[in-house]
Amino acid sequence: MPQRTSDLARLVRARAVAEEAELACVFVHEDLDSCDGADYPVVHRRVQEALRAELGNAHYVLAVEEMEAWLLLFPDALSELVGAWKLPAKYRGKDTGRLADPKGILMREVSKGGRRYRESDAPAVLEKAVTLELHRDPVGSNRSWTRFGADIETCCRDHLKQPTRRR
Known part of the structure; x- marks a missing residue:
């Protein structure tokens, strides 16, 4: 390393x-x-x-697991990006870091109607979550998402000398 x-x-x-x-x-x-x-x-x-x-x-x-576990935290961003995409209720409010194969969930269950999820969709889903101001209030939990948010705050505070924007 x-x-x-x-x-x-x-x-x-x-x-x-x-x-x-x-x-x-x-x-x-x-x-x-x-x-x-x-x-x-x-x-x-x-x-x-x-x-x-x-x-x-x-x-x-x-x-x-994989970055797609983060995307499952933002069902409204998924649906906003592609209207046919719906996160099944059994995944809402869950710890998405403990789900096996989140990419498969997105491909087989979320996007089964209409266009299928592709890995290249991930940035657009996260951008949609930020645009809709959903990124601070995920539907569920994920330790790595929480840590990422804390790291962004640390960067802004310690290195950029600016607070992060709050809603």
């Missing part, structure tokens, strides 16, 4: 130089590829410490 984090830090710094930008915060996203459990904080801490040692202002965004 030391080589991986130093390579990443070199790329990030080179990009900042190329864009003549000050490096305020770096967010590194990765999927855990397993449900939330005892290994999540161990993996997160190990990589977070390596990134912080290399960059100082890095935040490791480790999505439990």
Whole structure:
């Protein structure tokens, strides 16, 4: 991992130089590829410490299972993006980090009417959640989503010296 984090830090710094930008915060996203459990904080801490040692202002965004677990927290954003998409009631209000195969849930159950969910839809769903101001009030829970929000607040407060916008 030391080589991986130093390579990443070199790329990030080179990009900042190329864009003549000050490096305020770096967010590194990765999927855990397993449900939330005892290994999540161990993996997160190990990589977070390596990134912080290399960059100082890095935040490791480790999505439990996969990023699609976050999308299940925003059923209204899903439906707003594609009208036929509906999150079944059995998933509403759940800890989406403990659901096996959230991508499969989106493909087989949420988008069974109309266009099927594709991985490339994820940014648009999250953008819709932010536009509709749903991102602060998820329908359910997910430890990695909560941590991501806390990291954004930390970045704004400590590195950008600005508070995050509240509704």
